[in-house]
Amino acid sequence: MAESSGIFDMIGPVMIGPSSSHTAGVVRIGRVTNKILGGVPEHADIIFYNSFARTYEGHGSNRAILAGLMDYRTDDKRIKNALDLTEEVGLTYKFRSIGSASTFHPNSVRVTARKGDKSVEVLGESRGGGVIRIKEVNGFDSNFTASLHTMIIEADDVKGSIAFFAEVLSQDECNIATMTVSRKGRNDLACLILETDSGIDDITLQYLKKRKWVHKVIYIPDIDK
């Protein structure tokens, strides 16, 4: 999917400094977490790995991740003051640095966020130019960029489930760009992550949610909007 650059890759993007992988990418990982949780968390534990472990303060990635958790866009000027602004929304946080996660991308961050009785854990990579990849959601392997529309479905691992989802989405004229399936062996719970080129109708989401064997449907529309 490596598309060739356009003029607004050369004159752009409009962004908050100092560097797209340390600010824009990290904001987007925070924002994905916010969307999965369904709002601003009350508390977040954040681990910066590898290269990030040393530089996250200097590059402002600590502010960037909190800004994303508060649902700011990547070009929001408030990112700079995100540390102070968490108080207003009642978000508490804790940072940790881990330097030796050799199987992780150099710029990786893990967020465990809690709101009421809901909690979510996201592992994301910031791959440069603001591009991200979400590697894990709640312990399930994943592989999505959040630059399209993303749907995360947790369901029992029943036969034909993948075909079923593909069929429902095709009824909705939704083009599936990528799909990842991962299983938590023991309890037969499967996590299906779909990226689609266009938005997904609310009715379709409701329909999917109604299946008895479907436990959770999380829909993340284009996070840069």
Place this chain on the structure above:
Amino acid sequence: MGVLFNSFEEWKKECEGKGLPLFQAVLDFEVNQKGKKEEDIWAGLDEAYQVMKEAVQSGLKEEMNSYSGMINNGAKKVMNFPKTVLSPEFQKLVARALAAKEVNSCMGRVVAAPTAGASGILPGTMVTLQEIHDISDRKIYEALLIGAGVALILEKRASIAGAVGGCQAETGSAAAMASAGITYCLGGSNDQIFNAVAITIQCMLGLVCDPVAGLVEIPCVVRNASAAAIANSSAQIALADVSPVIPVDECVDAMGEVGQSMEARYKETAQGGLAATPTGRAISKRVLIQDIEVLEDEDGED
């Protein structure tokens, strides 16, 4: 079909064959290859230029202190200094390029052009050019389109990222974009515009990427000022029809070749150059987090 921005030669042929101005080929590229609407492109350029102007202003007005302490309102000091080295315009050029780049280092809003590390060069040069020569916004947008075309070729044949091609790729590319834009706005021919690019590359060739503590501050901020100055000197030379002798496409390939042969320690890793000086290392020790947990299990967490 139009040009795909593989070479300056191709770009020139396309335009001269069809009698188009250089910027038109860039516009057509974006419309035909990227499926953009022309009006959206002009609107995008307008937005980008507004953000650039805003960055210049906030860098000259607001407090600019970086978390590391290495950036301390340098642009304002330059702007307000009573002695001018060449002319008040030159002083403003330097101050503005510093200002927009300081905004970047201090977590303000900028346009990456072509990258965040080089985000002071087009603002500094374009704002100053517009002020001195009373150039219309529309003409500046056309200059930005030409700059984008320059960068597209540089990205394809060399690099625009410090981590790949050293600082020549980053501030060098931005300076090349700016010198093309300046030469265009001041009535340079297509050849002169491309000669300006060639001359700029000749001036910036070989510059390594060696940011102290890995932060985009030292030497990045002052390099935005020097790159802005080189963009202007290159345009001055090119407009007078002085030949760069080595054609622009060959200069670009030279930049690619130099970038490829640069050692990794000169490519944003903060292991060489200024980053590896005793002072650079001491700063790194002070500003970077030292309290890092090391996992027993080499496979990462869990």
